[in-house]
Amino acid sequence: MLLDATASGLFPIAPTPFTPSGAVDFASVDRLVERYLAAGATGVTVLGIMGEAPKLEPDEALAITARFIDGFGDLPVVVGVSAPGFAAMRALARAAMERGAAGVMIAPPPALRTDDQITGYYRQAVEAIGTDIPFVIQDYPLTLTVQMTPQVIRRIVEENPSCVMLKHEDWPGLEKISALRGFQKDGSLRPLSILTGNGGLFLDFEMERGANGAMTGYAFPEMLADVVRLQKEGLREEAHNLFDAHLPLLRYEQQQGVGLAVRKYVLMRRGFIASDAQRKPGSALTPAARDEVDYLLARLARHDGRARL
Template sequence: MTDIDLSGVFPAMCTPFDEDERIDFETLQTDAQRLETAGVDGLVPVGSTGESATLTHDEHVQVVEAVIEAVDDVPVIAGTGSNNTREALELSERAADAGADGLLLISPYYNKPEQRGLVEHFRTIADAVDLPQIVYNVPSRTGRNIEPDTAVELASHENVAGYKAASGDLGQIGEIAERTADEEFAVLSGDDALTVPTISVGGTGTISVAANVEPERTCAMVGAALEGDYARARELHRELGPLFRELFVETNPIPVKEAMQIRGYGPARLRSPLSRLADEYREDLEAVLADLEGESAVDGVDASDDGAAVESDR
């Protein structure tokens, strides 16, 4: 297995669609390059934010290949999870063949396996695919929590390199970080609003939705927290807090795609059954994005012409 550094900021990328709901590969690659230039530490295409649920297997692989082709020096971690172990294994093998540097595997949804079933599911893929793999816990989407004992057991596998935490339970996240502290195992926030708290209890960074819109500022916040400068991290968290909230007023990625269109980074189109952001939320989102275009309250971060923040020492 090739090791990758799972610390820092990893945007959960959107998948742009054209007017015919086909993947807009040109915009996808431009976006990947924008994020790399902004200083992110890796990219995560075809996850929940990338509308993986409505992509065919071939489209999954094509997106992964396009992002790999677009970037120069950041790892690409492909979302390859499924509620069908065989399907997740096939997607993982195809992503590995395409050149992905790592995998993000959501826990099986809908069929709600017991903890022993979760262990078997993830181990089956880890045994077969020699890439660093991140186990993704998001009970709000899957209906099943990956318990700390399960996460710790999985961490002993050489190919299970990390845990994306989106349970909202900081106590549980801290327990997993504590109990895996002696392993080569990363605990990453999967909830933008909990990124700084997660790092404070032993986390290593974030797989972030907000970083699609504000990559430099998110990198500055995470970098400060990882360096132990929590005063600066808190200020940046407070600047980004309204955005964190607006990006989840409706199901992700509905709001972030709208934000991407407002900023000129990509279209807001989604595949059915997802729909465009409700009109009642758009004005507030526009206001938050406009506010973020002003000068940062924190030294070292300035607004750029397109509204992104630039950290001077990154």
């Protein structure tokens, strides 16, 4: 099943589980698959920024990808293939697709500054991996420092027929979603799936602006799936009420430098993974931070029973 512009719902960004010694924990990978499917995931994305992809050996990256592909069956698996050079990008992209991936995600390197540099980079990336591989643009200026205007995104999509999705992580970015959907209405942009990131921090209104769903890794994927579903059903108040209950934990998880540590700690507490270890170099929560997260979980449990641990 190849990724296309109709993709919607929840594509969790999967963390890479490690044992305390730093080995890949494949048993926890299998548990993540089970829990994501139970949460209502319609696909999954692996080897993203929060998946610690740069810390993996090439054979580890492909083994993790294969495990998710096997576990998700007919549902699409998107593989992050961003790399400093196109040779490594092509090797992983082709290997992942041969193994059964639905598509790949490509982030722009931080050195890009002008519109022509950005669009030229994506043309070269597509030439490298092949026009037969569907790809996702990762627009994450807060981390990648590359600023893509709606016009630049439209240009990338129109120049590259294999582009089928935007992972939207601009902040603020609601107007960007509206602009892109406006281009579709006036006929200057073909259909494009838009899934949003930023830990889900703006998912409530992103859905109302025209997003098709979420592609992020907040430690309660059930909430993300529910908000997407409720908004699609027109149940605005119910969607916002559920989202608001999770907002304190969402905010805490968005802290620069410790976000992944918070996410892995909560996933461990919830039984999704066996250990919250990161492969070095990586951060860890202090005892004070763990106490704060536990406090937020206890408060959340008053409104969402899935937070009772």
